[in-house]
Amino acid sequence: MVDIRDVPEADIDRALELAYLVFHDRPEKEGRDRHHALLVACDRIGAYDGDVLVGFMAAHDFRLSVPGADPRCPGLTFVCVAPTHRRRGVLTGMMSEMLRRATAAGSPLAALWASEAAIYGRFGFGGATTGVTIEIDSTRPLALRIDPDRRPLQLVDPADAPAVIGPYHEAARRVRAGRPTRSAERWREEWLAEQDEEDDELSPPRIITLGDPDEPIAGYVLYRTKPAGEGGSARAHTGLVRVDELEADTPAVAAALWECLAALDLTHKVCAWGRPVDDPLLHFAADRDQVRVTAQYPALWLRLIDVGAALTARSWAAPVDVVLEVHDVRLPANAGRFRLRAGPDGATYEHADAAADLALDVRELAACYLGGTRVGDLVAAGLVREHAPGAAAALDAALRTPVLPHTADEF
Structure with a gap:
């Protein structure tokens, strides 16, 4: 039975050894010392099989620039699972605990850089910058x-x-x-x-x-x-x-x-x-x-932890009034049909009984959230369903930013 719990500072070197094993790395002492110093300041989640650390995940205490706001956004790093414990739910357990902590802390977003792009979509992350x-x-x-x-x-x-x-x-x-x-x-x-x-x-x-x-x-x-x-x-x-x-x-x-x-x-x-x-x-x-x-x-992968808080926190370039049918298997509170009314004066996001204008998974909404991915492109790709003609174009116009989102802060 794998136990998901805090990783104490005394176990940071064990966590680093696990990460170096998984990522096929062997830094010199200066690099190890640098990693240790960074992890001391992070929230640390571990998966323990008895006393053996078999999974690890850390989160920087970041704020992330979004249009018109700067919300809290844990930055996930050093995510790894021992080769002996793959496909046993270890990553799912650690990710669930991270989402629980972020929700409790009132963080509407989480972010990471993906070492393998195929992994994180199933946890609701979407590629938000290029x-x-x-x-x-x-x-x-x-x-x-x-x-x-x-x-x-x-x-x-x-x-x-x-x-x-x-x-x-x-x-x-x-x-x-x-x-x-x-x-x-x-x-x-x-x-x-x-x-x-x-x-x-x-x-x-x-x-x-x-x-x-x-x-x-x-x-x-x-x-x-x-x-x-x-x-x-x-x-x-x-x-x-x-x-x-x-x-x-x-x-x-x-x-x-x-x-x-x-x-x-x-x-x-x-x-x-x-x-x-x-x-x-x-x-x-x-x-x-x-x-x-x-x-x-x-580049940066984004997860909307509280969709309503995230959408109402950012600024909007143009008026939009759409009903979104959002799917989120990891965080059921995000799932359902909601009416987004937004514009230069602010936004509201409330449960709706009306028919959906757009239906999409939370990962697609995350990809579009910063304005770096067009909703219309995801409709064309078959990843977003447009039930009301013009809804995608209206949402894209509202999400638009003067410059594309981007970061070189790899963590």
Whole structure:
């Protein structure tokens, strides 16, 4: 009999050993220490077979930017089940306990990054944001269709970065939905760690800001570099600039930062792994053979724990009045027929006896919640049933956001 219960701080190292086993990982001491420090601050759920830890799940205490709001949203991480206990309901038990705790805490949402996309839909999670990887051939100057901002660029000491760029990141987080809060500890242990967790050949983090002296910064980029490898070796490669984050007030500021990155000496490629689909670079780059999208993937997965609270918390771009028939096998309180009346002045969500205009599973509603997935596309895919013509288009217009939701905060 597997028992689902809290994982005490004394068992964090056991939990990490289980995670490393499941994810086929073996971090060095610095990485292990970083993981341990992060998990100390997390809510931790374990599955115990007697005294043996056979499943583990942790949750960061985040808030998530949604249109017009910033609700509590636990960020699930280190979700794993021992290979000896797969297909025995361990993950279901831990997920049920997480949903129970989030409901009790009044969190309308939960989020995660999925290591395997096929797993989490059955628990009501939907892919709510999409990321792209952009590569720039920097063997020649970056060709641009707009003039870059020529205000000064400045290198920032990583030790000073949270104070210099942290407030800017917080302001940018509220403009684009889908971004979790970033504590000082996450800045230090994740974004600004001396050694990159995935590639020990990468440099320590580098930060460049743009703006006039004694004025607030107008943008920044956080990146790491890798020197060129020796020809013919197993690790032969050209010099690389890996962009972890780039934020800018205007397209001209972004152009200046991208231009700077592409001009770094002894490098030949810029790779930005986590960029939004609507990144302005893809429009103001003059040569799309030089600037290419090399991958596109689901990023943040979202779960609506309290559908009514989630829908009434966010802002709405246009009026909509629809009856939704929502299916949710994990949280029955969400299931049923509800009338959503929403618009720029707010929203109400109440039980309804009228016929449904749209019928959908809670995972599809989660995918559309931030405005990153169109309801109409899910109707076309056969995943949402439209009983009233025009209902999907009306809901899409109300859910629309000025920029697409996006985050590079992988956790």
